[in-house]
Amino acid sequence: xxxxxxxxxxATIAIFMLALVICFIQFPNxxxxxxxxxxxxxxxxxxxxxxxxxxVILAGGIDLSVGSVIAFSGVFIAVVLRDTGLHPMVVxxxxxxxTTAFGAAMGGLVHALVMPGFIVTLAGxxxxxxxxxxxxxxxVPIQHEFYDVLQSYILLPGRGRLTLIGIxxxxxxxxxxxxxxxxxxxxxxxxxxxxxxTARLMGVRQGRVTVMIYAFSGFMAGLSGIVFxxxxxxxxxxxxxxxxxxxxxxxxxxxxxxTGGAGYMFGTFIGVLTMGLIQVYIVFDGTLSSWWTKIxxxxxxxxxxxxxxxxxxxxxxxxxxAYA
Amino acid sequence: xxxxxxRRVAPQLITLFALIVLITLIxxxxxxxxxxxxxxxxxxxxxxxxxxxxxxLAVGMTxVIATKGIDLSVGAIIAICGASxxxxxxxxxxxxxxLLIALSAGIACGLWNGVLVAIVxxxxxxxxxxxxxxxxxxxxxITEGRILTFTDPGFAWIGSGTLLGLPVPVWLWFSTAVLxxxxxxxxxxxxxxxxxxxxxxxxxxSGVNARVLLIxxxxxxxxxxxxxxxVVTADIRGADANNAGLWLxxxxxxxxxxxxxxxLGGRFSIAASVIGALIIQTINAGILLAGFPPEYNLVIxxxxxxVILVVQSPSLGGHFAFxxxxxxxxxxxxxxxxxxxxxx
Numbered sequence: 046x047x048x049x050x051x052x053x054x055x056a057t058i059a060i061f062m063l064a065l066v067i068c069f070i071q072f073p074n075x076x077x078x079x080x081x082x083x084x085x086x087x088x089x090x091x092x093x094x095x096x097x098x099x100x101v102i103l104a105g106g107i108d109l110s111v112g113s114v115i116a117f118s119g120v121f122i123a124v125v126l127r128d129t130g131l132h133p134m135v136v137x138x139x140x141x142x143x144t145t146a147f148g149a150a151m152g153g154l155v156h157a158l159v160m161p162g163f164i165v166t167l168a169g170x171x172x173x174x175x176x177x178x179x180x181x182x183x184x185v186p187i188q189h190e191f192y193d194v195l196q197s198y199i200l201l202p203g204r205g206r207l208t209l210i211g212i213x214x215x216x217x218x219x220x221x222x223x224x225x226x227x228x229x230x231x232x233x234x235x236x237x238x239x240x241x242x243t244a245r246l247m248g249v250r251q252g253r254v255t256v257m258i259y260a261f262s263g264f265m266a267g268l269s270g271i272v273f274x275x276x277x278x279x280x281x282x283x284x285x286x287x288x289x290x291x292x293x294x295x296x297x298x299x300x301x302x303x304t305g306g307a308g309y310m311f312g313t314f315i316g317v318l319t320m321g322l323i324q325v326y327i328v329f330d331g332t333l334s335s336w337w338t339k340i341x342x343x344x345x346x347x348x349x350x351x352x353x354x355x356x357x358x359x360x361x362x363x364x365x366x367a368y369a
Numbered sequence: 370x371x372x373x374x375x376r377r378v379a380p381q382l383i384t385l386f387a388l389i390v391l392i393t394l395i396x397x398x399x400x401x402x403x404x405x406x407x408x409x410x411x412x413x414x415x416x417x418x419x420x421x422x423x424x425x426l427a428v429g430m431t432x433v434i435a436t437k438g439i440d441l442s443v444g445a446i447i448a449i450c451g452a453s454x455x456x457x458x459x460x461x462x463x464x465x466x467x468l469l470i471a472l473s474a475g476i477a478c479g480l481w482n483g484v485l486v487a488i489v490x491x492x493x494x495x496x497x498x499x500x501x502x503x504x505x506x507x508x509x510x511i512t513e514g515r516i517l518t519f520t521d522p523g524f525a526w527i528g529s530g531t532l533l534g535l536p537v538p539v540w541l542w543f544s545t546a547v548l549x550x551x552x553x554x555x556x557x558x559x560x561x562x563x564x565x566x567x568x569x570x571x572x573x574x575s576g577v578n579a580r581v582l583l584i585x586x587x588x589x590x591x592x593x594x595x596x597x598x599x600v601v602t603a604d605i606r607g608a609d610a611n612n613a614g615l616w617l618x619x620x621x622x623x624x625x626x627x628x629x630x631x632x633l634g635g636r637f638s639i640a641a642s643v644i645g646a647l648i649i650q651t652i653n654a655g656i657l658l659a660g661f662p663p664e665y666n667l668v669i670x671x672x673x674x675x676v677i678l679v680v681q682s683p684s685l686g687g688h689f690a691f692x693x694x695x696x697x698x699x700x701x702x703x704x705x706x707x708x709x710x711x712x713x
Binding site for chain 2: 303350
């Protein structure tokens with residue numbers, strides 16, 4: 046059984062390796078620290094939000110509001126910085142408090158109303174996007190000295206740039222791994238995804254865990270919004286439309302079961318890198334259009350879901366044989 | 370026959386009516402209707418015309434939701450069908466073949482979803498997510514990343530033409546809804562769909578071909594999305610792969626939910642969903658007339674969803690049902706001495 050659970054992760058890593066080899070054969074130049082540094086920087090906000098999404102999906106839920114929350118975060122930061130003299134760090138703290146509370150509220154609704162998470166977070170998606178529109182429809186530039194510090198980077202050998210936000214993503218993934226695999230909360234998340242009734246019988250406090258899961262995702266979406274605002278240097282209410290889908294796709298490509306209960310945070314990391322690599326490949330190729338990204342990602346998601354289906358089927362058959 | 374239907378859609382009709390009264394009280398011009406060049410014009414007609422895409426989607430979405438499913442890909446199908454129709458017209462295939470290509474593309478997309486859900490056994494939400502992500506890519510492949518414009522007057526007529534005094538899109542959603550309701554309610558199909566939604570296993574065991582039914586339902590949703598795609602594309606005389614039908618899947622789900630259909634499957638009413646679409650459009654019109662920026666739309670929709678969720682919630686529903694039976698029994702006790710046995 047453990048073996049079957051690890052298989053999707055191995056498949057993820059194998060596909061990533063295969064993609065690397067294909068890239069290397071076609072474009073040997075791709076392997077510079079420059080491209081790798083950019084790979085981290087360009088996908089930093091996606092990776093951070095995918096950490097939150099992994100936790101939600103592991104618990105058998107889904108959070109459709111994250112794309113809107115990222116856009117809201119960017120606009121909130123830009124508008125507050127423009128209109129007040131507050132230091133960005135204070136604004137960040139305010140924002141994270143807001144998005145975490147927002148996530149917690151959605152989790153509370155999911156629990157209190159016994160409604161599927163994706164409907165409640167759909168309402169949250171409307172609400173966050175609407176709130177962003179209300180703050181400003183236009184793109185608001187962020188001009189603050191502190192942002193120059195945040196946009197700094199370490200020069201790697203080979204003139205690659207390891208940016209602060211790239212490092213942030215790596216740190217967040219490490220923290221995410223620790224939370225999911227090493228804490229009581231993480232165990233509760235897995236138990237919850239395995240089956241709510243079972244989790245309840247195991248003594249998991251359903252309401253508290255549901256609220257915490259969505260609050261965690263809200264926090265990560267807020268953090269991702271901060272990173273995105275550093276990345277673009279502005280806040281725009283129409284930004285990151287559909288990021289929730291990209292994040293879900295990254296989690297699925299990372300080998301996490303969409304029904305919850307099985308998967309690894311490390312897989313999501315590889316999933317994010319794989320998606321980034323597809324984009325880099327398309328840029329390097331030059332003749333392929335950017336819309337191929339969407340099609341390839343769709344095909345990969347399908348392939349992984351089919352793989353999981355087949356594995357579940359095999360595992361079930363194995364069980365039947367064992368019982369017979 | 371007509372009375373049960375009226376009773377079912379009464380809350381939605383009352384809401385729609387109340388909204389129209391509210392808007393009319395503030396803006397008396399809302400009810401203005403006039404006949405110009407043999408066609409009706411006025412804010413009400415405009416609202417009915419603008420609800421066309423969501424109303425069409427709501428018809429298909431109602432059926433999908435009745436089977437306890439969801440179709441997130443309809444927005445992407447709109448983009449695909451709009452793009453293929455515009456491409457075919459531009460390539461000189463003529464109007465008929467172009468419409469045929471678009472409608473078949475929609476049905477093909479629906480069949481794809483249906484096969485993933487019914488045969489492969491993926492949850493509907495995930496299965497349609499695949500086409501939602503990849504669909505816009507496919508649409509862009511067809512348009513080659515550009516906005517395909519066309520000048521074919523026949524095609525444009527679908528979006529902005531007039532038939533017997535009313536805009537063509539209004540006829541389109543109205544006839545689709547009526548036709549679909551007749552097909553489903555004059556045969557056992559509607560009941561079978563409800564059976565599959567309530568308990569797929571039980572209905573399959575009692576001889577319902579749940580698999581074929583599910584595929585057919587998703588194909589119908591694809592067909593409705595194709596019609597919506599034609600209206601959207603014809604209206605702006607161009608196919609925009611990025612923005613055509615964006616967010617519309619959410620509006621369609623919202624319309625179905627406003628229509629009082631449970632997201633957990635089972636009993637459904639197409640009429641109520643279509644009225645739900647009209648309610649959404651009336652709110653939009655009201656917000657615009659009131660001079661609020663259209664950005665408030667999303668927040669109001671979010672509030673609407675939450676209110677409806679609270680009303681629909683199984684956990685709170687228990688309390689409501691309890692209240693209702695308590696009230697009813699009290700009323701019955703009060704009326705008991707006067708009322709005779711009702712004679713059939």
